[in-house]
Amino acid sequence: MRYRTQYIIKSLFFSFLLLSASVVIGQESSDGVVQKKVAAIEHPVQSLVQLEPGVFEYDRQQSKQLKLPQGKHYGFTIAEIEAVFPALIKQTTRTYMFGKNTYRTATIKTVDMESLIPVLVASVKQQQQEIEQLKKELQDLKKPVALSK
Numbered sequence: 001m002r003y004r005t006q007y008i009i010k011s012l013f014f015s016f017l018l019l020s021a022s023v024v025i026g027q028e029s030s031d032g033v034v035q036k037k038v039a040a041i042e043h044p045v046q047s048l049v050q051l052e053p054g055v056f057e058y059d060r061q062q063s064k065q066l067k068l069p070q071g072k073h074y075g076f077t078i079a080e081i082e083a084v085f086p087a088l089i090k091q092t093t094r095t096y097m098f099g100k101n102t103y104r105t106a107t108i109k110t111v112d113m114e115s116l117i118p119v120l121v122a123s124v125k126q127q128q129q130e131i132e133q134l135k136k137e138l139q140d141l142k143k144p145v146a147l148s149k
Contacts, residue, residue, distance in 0.1 A: 044122035050084045051076050065096045066106060078109045085119070088112045 053076060058068035082089045090110050098104040 041119055041122040044119050045126050047084050048119060048123050051080050063106075065098055065104070066094075075113075076111065078111065081111050082109075085116070088115050 053074065055072050055074055057070070057072060060068050060070060078089065088111055090112060091107060092110065093105050093107050095103050095105050
Protein backbone atom coordinates (compact mmCIF):
# COMPACT_ATOMS: atom_id res chain seq x y z
CA MET A 1 0.00 0.00 0.00
CA ARG A 2 2.74 2.45 0.96
CA TYR A 3 4.77 1.70 -2.18
CA ARG A 4 1.66 2.13 -4.35
CA THR A 5 0.83 5.49 -2.75
CA GLN A 6 4.38 6.70 -3.31
CA TYR A 7 4.22 5.55 -6.91
CA ILE A 8 0.95 7.40 -7.51
CA ILE A 9 2.30 10.61 -6.03
CA LYS A 10 5.49 10.41 -8.09
CA SER A 11 3.43 9.79 -11.20
CA LEU A 12 1.53 13.02 -10.66
CA PHE A 13 4.71 15.02 -10.74
CA PHE A 14 5.76 13.42 -13.98
CA SER A 15 2.46 14.41 -15.57
CA PHE A 16 4.25 16.25 -18.35
CA LEU A 17 5.73 12.92 -19.45
CA LEU A 18 2.79 10.68 -18.94
CA LEU A 19 0.46 9.64 -21.68
CA SER A 20 -3.16 8.96 -20.98
CA ALA A 21 -4.29 5.46 -21.74
CA SER A 22 -7.72 4.66 -23.00
CA VAL A 23 -9.57 1.46 -22.29
CA VAL A 24 -11.56 -0.26 -25.01
CA ILE A 25 -14.71 -1.84 -23.65
CA GLY A 26 -15.94 -4.45 -26.09
CA GLN A 27 -16.84 -2.24 -29.04
CA GLU A 28 -15.55 0.66 -31.03
CA SER A 29 -17.42 3.92 -31.39
CA SER A 30 -16.96 6.48 -34.09
CA ASP A 31 -15.80 9.95 -33.10
CA GLY A 32 -19.17 11.37 -34.06
CA VAL A 33 -20.88 9.23 -31.46
CA VAL A 34 -18.62 9.91 -28.47
CA GLN A 35 -17.42 13.43 -29.26
CA LYS A 36 -19.54 16.55 -29.45
CA LYS A 37 -18.89 20.24 -29.98
CA VAL A 38 -15.90 19.46 -32.22
CA ALA A 39 -14.26 22.66 -33.46
CA ALA A 40 -10.95 23.78 -34.89
CA ILE A 41 -8.31 25.10 -32.51
CA GLU A 42 -8.24 28.86 -32.84
CA HIS A 43 -4.98 30.84 -32.83
CA PRO A 44 -2.71 27.91 -31.87
CA VAL A 45 0.58 29.71 -32.57
CA GLN A 46 -0.44 32.81 -30.61
CA SER A 47 -1.45 30.60 -27.69
CA LEU A 48 1.78 28.60 -27.68
CA VAL A 49 4.07 31.63 -27.80
CA GLN A 50 2.55 32.75 -24.51
CA LEU A 51 4.09 29.70 -22.80
CA GLU A 52 7.66 29.86 -21.57
CA PRO A 53 9.22 26.41 -21.31
CA GLY A 54 11.73 25.99 -18.55
CA VAL A 55 13.96 23.69 -16.57
CA PHE A 56 13.23 23.18 -12.89
CA GLU A 57 13.96 21.03 -9.87
CA TYR A 58 11.47 20.09 -7.19
CA ASP A 59 11.99 21.44 -3.67
CA ARG A 60 12.31 18.06 -2.00
CA GLN A 61 12.97 19.56 1.43
CA GLN A 62 9.68 21.44 1.34
CA SER A 63 7.65 18.32 0.62
CA LYS A 64 9.64 15.35 1.89
CA GLN A 65 6.53 13.22 2.37
CA LEU A 66 5.62 13.49 -1.30
CA LYS A 67 8.94 11.89 -2.27
CA LEU A 68 9.42 14.14 -5.27
CA PRO A 69 11.88 13.02 -7.96
CA GLN A 70 15.26 14.65 -7.96
CA GLY A 71 17.16 16.20 -10.83
CA LYS A 72 16.21 18.53 -13.65
CA HIS A 73 12.78 18.44 -15.26
CA TYR A 74 11.40 20.23 -18.30
CA GLY A 75 7.99 21.80 -18.42
CA PHE A 76 5.85 24.85 -17.78
CA THR A 77 4.55 26.50 -14.67
CA ILE A 78 1.02 25.61 -13.70
CA ALA A 79 0.12 29.32 -13.69
CA GLU A 80 1.19 29.77 -17.35
CA ILE A 81 -0.74 26.76 -18.57
CA GLU A 82 -3.75 27.76 -16.50
CA ALA A 83 -3.76 31.25 -18.06
CA VAL A 84 -3.61 30.00 -21.66
CA PHE A 85 -5.16 26.52 -21.50
CA PRO A 86 -7.22 26.29 -18.30
CA ALA A 87 -8.90 23.05 -19.39
CA LEU A 88 -5.52 21.26 -19.23
CA ILE A 89 -5.21 21.74 -15.46
CA LYS A 90 -6.42 18.91 -13.28
CA GLN A 91 -6.64 19.17 -9.52
CA THR A 92 -6.31 16.00 -7.47
CA THR A 93 -5.95 15.20 -3.81
CA ARG A 94 -3.55 12.61 -2.51
CA THR A 95 -3.23 11.18 0.95
CA TYR A 96 0.23 10.45 2.31
CA MET A 97 1.63 9.14 5.57
CA PHE A 98 2.76 11.99 7.79
CA GLY A 99 3.56 10.15 11.01
CA LYS A 100 3.35 6.71 12.49
CA ASN A 101 -0.44 6.55 12.22
CA THR A 102 -1.14 9.99 10.81
CA TYR A 103 -2.16 10.82 7.27
CA ARG A 104 -2.43 14.15 5.50
CA THR A 105 -3.99 15.16 2.24
CA ALA A 106 -2.21 17.22 -0.40
CA THR A 107 -4.04 19.02 -3.19
CA ILE A 108 -1.94 18.92 -6.34
CA LYS A 109 -2.46 20.60 -9.71
CA THR A 110 -1.15 18.72 -12.72
CA VAL A 111 -1.00 19.47 -16.43
CA ASP A 112 -2.44 17.15 -19.06
CA MET A 113 0.52 17.53 -21.40
CA GLU A 114 -0.83 15.00 -23.90
CA SER A 115 -3.65 17.41 -24.69
CA LEU A 116 -1.07 19.95 -25.88
CA ILE A 117 -0.24 17.70 -28.85
CA PRO A 118 -3.27 18.76 -30.95
CA VAL A 119 -2.37 22.41 -30.28
CA LEU A 120 1.19 21.72 -31.45
CA VAL A 121 -0.09 20.02 -34.61
CA ALA A 122 -2.49 22.91 -35.30
CA SER A 123 0.31 25.44 -34.86
CA VAL A 124 2.63 23.53 -37.22
CA LYS A 125 -0.16 23.41 -39.80
CA GLN A 126 -0.81 27.14 -39.40
CA GLN A 127 2.88 27.95 -39.78
CA GLN A 128 3.12 25.66 -42.82
CA GLN A 129 0.24 27.54 -44.47
CA GLU A 130 2.04 30.81 -43.78
CA ILE A 131 5.27 29.40 -45.25
CA GLU A 132 3.44 28.26 -48.40
CA GLN A 133 1.81 31.67 -48.75
CA LEU A 134 5.17 33.43 -48.36
CA LYS A 135 6.76 31.09 -50.94
CA LYS A 136 3.99 31.93 -53.40
CA GLU A 137 4.42 35.66 -52.77
CA LEU A 138 8.17 35.30 -53.29
CA GLN A 139 7.63 33.45 -56.58
CA ASP A 140 5.18 36.14 -57.70
CA LEU A 141 7.76 38.83 -56.91
CA LYS A 142 10.46 36.97 -58.86
CA LYS A 143 8.32 36.62 -62.02
CA PRO A 144 8.51 40.29 -63.14
CA VAL A 145 12.26 40.31 -62.55
CA ALA A 146 12.72 37.18 -64.69
CA LEU A 147 10.55 38.63 -67.50
CA SER A 148 12.49 41.89 -67.64
CA LYS A 149 15.83 40.17 -68.28
